[in-house]
Amino acid sequence: MNPFVTHYRVVGALLIREMEARFGSKPGGYVWALLDPAAHIILMTLLFQAIARAPALGTNFPLFFATGYLGFQFYQAMVSYVNGAVKSNRTLLSYPNVAPFDAVAARAILQSLTTALVACIVLGVILAYMRVPPTLHWAPILEAATVASILGLGIALINNVMFLKYPLYEQLFTIVNRPMFLISGVFFLPDAIPLPYRDIVLLNPLVHVTMLFRTGFYDGYRAAGLDPVYLYNFAFLTLFLGMTLFTFSSSLLRNE
Amino acid sequence: MIRLEQATKFARTRGIKKPILNEASLVLQRGRSVGLLGRNGAGKSTLLRLIAGTIRLDSGRIIRQGRVSWPLGFQGSFQGSMTGEQNVRFVARIYGVDTRQLIDYVQDFAELGPFFQAPVSSYSSGMKARLAFGLSMGVNFDYYLVDEITAVGDSNFKKKCQEVFRTRLQSSDVIMVSHSTSTILDYCDCGVVLEGGKLTYYDDVQDAIKAHKNNMKGS
Numbered sequence: 001m002n003p004f005v006t007h008y009r010v011v012g013a014l015l016i017r018e019m020e021a022r023f024g025s026k027p028g029g030y031v032w033a034l035l036d037p038a039a040h041i042i043l044m045t046l047l048f049q050a051i052a053r054a055p056a057l058g059t060n061f062p063l064f065f066a067t068g069y070l071g072f073q074f075y076q077a078m079v080s081y082v083n084g085a086v087k088s089n090r091t092l093l094s095y096p097n098v099a100p101f102d103a104v105a106a107r108a109i110l111q112s113l114t115t116a117l118v119a120c121i122v123l124g125v126i127l128a129y130m131r132v133p134p135t136l137h138w139a140p141i142l143e144a145a146t147v148a149s150i151l152g153l154g155i156a157l158i159n160n161v162m163f164l165k166y167p168l169y170e171q172l173f174t175i176v177n178r179p180m181f182l183i184s185g186v187f188f189l190p191d192a193i194p195l196p197y198r199d200i201v202l203l204n205p206l207v208h209v210t211m212l213f214r215t216g217f218y219d220g221y222r223a224a225g226l227d228p229v230y231l232y233n234f235a236f237l238t239l240f241l242g243m244t245l246f247t248f249s250s251s252l253l254r255n256e
Numbered sequence: 257m258i259r260l261e262q263a264t265k266f267a268r269t270r271g272i273k274k275p276i277l278n279e280a281s282l283v284l285q286r287g288r289s290v291g292l293l294g295r296n297g298a299g300k301s302t303l304l305r306l307i308a309g310t311i312r313l314d315s316g317r318i319i320r321q322g323r324v325s326w327p328l329g330f331q332g333s334f335q336g337s338m339t340g341e342q343n344v345r346f347v348a349r350i351y352g353v354d355t356r357q358l359i360d361y362v363q364d365f366a367e368l369g370p371f372f373q374a375p376v377s378s379y380s381s382g383m384k385a386r387l388a389f390g391l392s393m394g395v396n397f398d399y400y401l402v403d404e405i406t407a408v409g410d411s412n413f414k415k416k417c418q419e420v421f422r423t424r425l426q427s428s429d430v431i432m433v434s435h436s437t438s439t440i441l442d443y444c445d446c447g448v449v450l451e452g453g454k455l456t457y458y459d460d461v462q463d464a465i466k467a468h469k470n471n472m473k474g475s
Contacts, residue, residue: 006350013349021337094333095326096309097350254311 071213078152157242278453322398336377
């Protein structure tokens, strides 16, 4: 049998299975995928509106947080969902034509589509309620979303192997990854940080993701320090590492 | 036809490296059902998984011509959180079989009643075995890899399995692992004995059983 047809079929079957498991098991289903980020953005808006007069960029609080949060979410949601792809589909790997990578592919596809849909709806609603909606620049928006997803996929591929091999690493990763939300420029602008520290903050590739994502929404945003080449290098190198590790760990993933 | 060429496989646990297959070669012709014999821990189930392709050889190769099933154990390869029906649907999709037809067949065969729509984790081992067996019979394979599955279930179910299996075996072959020699005699024409990493083929299943019994006496 043609291996491409098999993979295509298996990924399709896994995709349906993941959707059933993720959205079919609780009432509300798919709506939760939408409500969760929306609630985050509303909460941040309320909190920061009480503290500050205007957001660091523009005048619209929801737009500022949504652009930061959703750009970041292309990475974060991908990692947290695809991390366990092999682990939670392990019994299905006893079918010879189901490969470990199929489980990863199915979850990655489902997650990027979900995040994209959520971003469209949440940002669409915010833009519709603005008095003077900005002109969107689609190139940087799509660029940021794609690179963030690739980075997330790369890290998730590494984690699929490492979580199984070293359970302690899972704890460590959770500790390191949690503050990413705080230091990735979701609710501050890295440009505003004084210089010796700004360079340190800019080492985090996710800062470049949120900056790049925001340049698509804010015309006058200069994004000082944004380095797309650094971001691309980091993301593709991670993906390459992840794929290599994943390929050479097939016996571990198959639970031999 | 299934052919093993210089197949080598080691079992590794905590630094201990034990050969399961040591440069073993074997040809299984189409049209003959094979009983796989060997002592406990010799690696019969591992050999089945190697033939199925879920695990890989350390060196050598396995050539398969024809559709080979997944190894049918009595636990089944079911995802516990999915219902019986969802599991069946999944298998239909990955093997490209008509979904509706397979569901109807398995539902009828496994006699799970309302449990067919319940998560597999709530099944008893007998129910899982019935689902596993029904499911594999519903997909048309050239080779069925069976790991002790016929040993489960009450006498009624066994009889039913036998009937279905017999009709299947007219056009398909089975490669079977069982500790019960009578089951092997029932289904298999020839036999393979796995001992010390080597595979010995016997054209008559009786000879294979004899050789196996000899091995067991020797230790």
